[in-house]
Amino acid sequence: MRRLLAYLGQAVLCCASYFIVVAGSASAENPKPIVIAHRGASGYLPEHTEGAKVLAIAQGADYVEQDVVLTKDKVPVQLHDIHLDQVTNVATVFPDRKREDGKYYAIDFTWEELQKLTVHERYGSRPFPNSRRFPGGFGQKIMRLEDEIRLVQGLNQTLGLNVGIYVELKGPAFHLKETGEPMGDVVVEVLKKFGYDSKDSLCYIQCFEAEELQRLKKENCPLKLVQLMGGLPKGASDVTAVMKELAVYADGVGPAIPALVTTSDGGEVKSSGFVEAAHAAGLQVHPYTIRADQLPPWAKNIEQLHDVLFDELKVDGAFTDFPDLTRAAVNR
Ligand code: CA
Numbered sequence: 001m002r003r004l005l006a007y008l009g010q011a012v013l014c015c016a017s018y019f020i021v022v023a024g025s026a027s028a029e030n031p032k033p034i035v036i037a038h039r040g041a042s043g044y045l046p047e048h049t050e051g052a053k054v055l056a057i058a059q060g061a062d063y064v065e066q067d068v069v070l071t072k073d074k075v076p077v078q079l080h081d082i083h084l085d086q087v088t089n090v091a092t093v094f095p096d097r098k099r100e101d102g103k104y105y106a107i108d109f110t111w112e113e114l115q116k117l118t119v120h121e122r123y124g125s126r127p128f129p130n131s132r133r134f135p136g137g138f139g140q141k142i143m144r145l146e147d148e149i150r151l152v153q154g155l156n157q158t159l160g161l162n163v164g165i166y167v168e169l170k171g172p173a174f175h176l177k178e179t180g181e182p183m184g185d186v187v188v189e190v191l192k193k194f195g196y197d198s199k200d201s202l203c204y205i206q207c208f209e210a211e212e213l214q215r216l217k218k219e220n221c222p223l224k225l226v227q228l229m230g231g232l233p234k235g236a237s238d239v240t241a242v243m244k245e246l247a248v249y250a251d252g253v254g255p256a257i258p259a260l261v262t263t264s265d266g267g268e269v270k271s272s273g274f275v276e277a278a279h280a281a282g283l284q285v286h287p288y289t290i291r292a293d294q295l296p297p298w299a300k301n302i303e304q305l306h307d308v309l310f311d312e313l314k315v316d317g318a319f320t321d322f323p324d325l326t327r328a329a330v331n332r
Pocket of ligand 1: 065066067168
């Protein structure tokens with residue numbers, strides 16, 4: 001609790017200055033791109049920890065991202081993978097609970113059991129400047145989706161902000177096989193409980209698996225749906241046709257940054273036509289992931305990356321591990 005209060009103190013200080021900058025910076029006709037904190041401020045703190053989420057809000061994120069998987073008792077919790085191995089001490093606490101493939105699956109544990117684990121930095125995720133930062137973590141726990149919503153809504157109230165949530169359904173097909181029911185329904189129920197129930201809600205649902213998004217659309221899910229994709233589907237060459245198909249069920253698309261540009265031998269960076277086609281189909285475009293320490297080969301620095309995304313391609317928002325730097329770029 002003392003730790004949380006320390007974060008909040010920092011959040012208040014940071015937000016006070018950011019809020020002055022943010023306020024009045026966008027109009028309804030020409031909104032600024034949204035800053036989506038990718039797993040929190042994960043350029044600075046272990047992903048999906050309470051610390052990473054509070055810092056993201058303090059740094060001026062418009063939305064914080066939640067990657068969601070289910071526990072054995074169907075509690076939505078925040079983990080990037082269906083496995084626990086890379087970010088927790090599960091192998092130490094439950095040495096006998098791995099499956100035959102040697103991995104520990106969140107779906108094999110109850111929420112009560114998961115609370116016994118501590119979260120640490122993802123193994124090897126930050127080669128620069130130091131892959132051993134936060135060794136062993138610092139006592140942070142796996143967060144339920146519900147806990148994070150309470151945190152975000154509470155900080156919105158105490159700091160006078162309007163930060164939204166950006167929820168990713170992780171492995172719906174896997175979960176369907178394991179539990180016999182669609183995970184999207186479990187997650188949407190939690191979201192509705194906390195007032196996220198219309199397209200105007202400060203909430204997006206994102207997923208790589210089109211089937212689950214299409215199913216949610218068919219079931220009249222009231223929230224904004226975003227199709228994630230590494231690039232165009234294999235064999236597809238007509239980006240306009242792909243975007244039209246997406247627009248039947250999705251409100252936006254979340255592409256990997258490389259899908260948005262082409263580069264020449266001379267180093268010239270040009271639009272691949274992806275963003276224009278998506279916009280023509282009425283889709284918002286929120287690419288992933290801006291990382292100051294893992295730039296695309298064509299970007300000399302994060303400023304150039306921000307310039308290309310926001311000034312040239314005119315994306316509607318972006319996932320970033322560095323919400324402070326992306327906030328500053330959007331506010332220029
Ligand atoms: Ca994600």
